[in-house]
Amino acid sequence: MTAEILNNIFAQDEKDILQEVMNIAFGQASAELAEVIDIFVILSVPDIQVLQGSDLPGYLCRELQTSGTVNIIEQNFLGKFAGQALLIFPSGAEKDLLTLFNQDQEFINNDIDMDTLERETLIEVGNILIGACIGKIAELLADVVTYDPPRLMAKDLCLEDCNKSPVAPDSFVISIRTVFRFEEQNVEGYLFLITNQKSIDWLKKALFAFLESFG
Numbered sequence: 001m002t003a004e005i006l007n008n009i010f011a012q013d014e015k016d017i018l019q020e021v022m023n024i025a026f027g028q029a030s031a032e033l034a035e036v037i038d039i040f041v042i043l044s045v046p047d048i049q050v051l052q053g054s055d056l057p058g059y060l061c062r063e064l065q066t067s068g069t070v071n072i073i074e075q076n077f078l079g080k081f082a083g084q085a086l087l088i089f090p091s092g093a094e095k096d097l098l099t100l101f102n103q104d105q106e107f108i109n110n111d112i113d114m115d116t117l118e119r120e121t122l123i124e125v126g127n128i129l130i131g132a133c134i135g136k137i138a139e140l141l142a143d144v145v146t147y148d149p150p151r152l153m154a155k156d157l158c159l160e161d162c163n164k165s166p167v168a169p170d171s172f173v174i175s176i177r178t179v180f181r182f183e184e185q186n187v188e189g190y191l192f193l194i195t196n197q198k199s200i201d202w203l204k205k206a207l208f209a210f211l212e213s214f215g
Helices: 003-007 012-037 053-064 093-100 104-109 114-140 197-212
Strands: 041-043 047-052 069-078 083-090 151-158 172-182 187-196
Touching: 012 041, 012 047, 012 114, 012 172, 012 197, 047 053, 053 083, 053 172, 053 187, 069 114, 083 093, 083 114, 093 114, 093 172, 093 187, 114 151, 114 187, 172 197, 187 197
Parallel strands: none
Antiparallel strands: 041 172, 047 172, 069 083, 069 151, 083 187, 172 187
């Protein structure tokens, strides 16, 4: 698949509408997470890219801008808008996230294994943030989605050693990325929503319907 074909999948006005939908959805996700942990969450403007599946690992490495290791929480979502969400934190962030939830002292006193607790915390943050974001997208675009349970796809993974794409190499994907930061702990993470060509035709129509609703 050529770069020209990839770049022409969405017209500029369609990209603009998708950008606005993502702004609303990601803002809702951050607000719901902030309610749970009572911490202000700062989000970047979502970045939308259309990529060939084989280029996805390299793209993730470049976007994360790290030579260290990361933790990746994955959750699949199913509906007319379907795909997978990847929530990525640098290794070590799980300890700060645990502090945000104010659970560490309680579990330490009860001799609960900290590694298990940190893993569960990563999964729970993923469950809240991904669910809120995808749910808002579905609401805005008149879709209904279901979710597989989130899972810790990788812990302390070195991205430079990872060259396997989570999607078929000859397919193409839409990657929607935002950077978010928990202000008080200065914890930064990345949320990628990845969908494939099966959702494209529906997504184009849904974006047009979304725009028409304001007409």
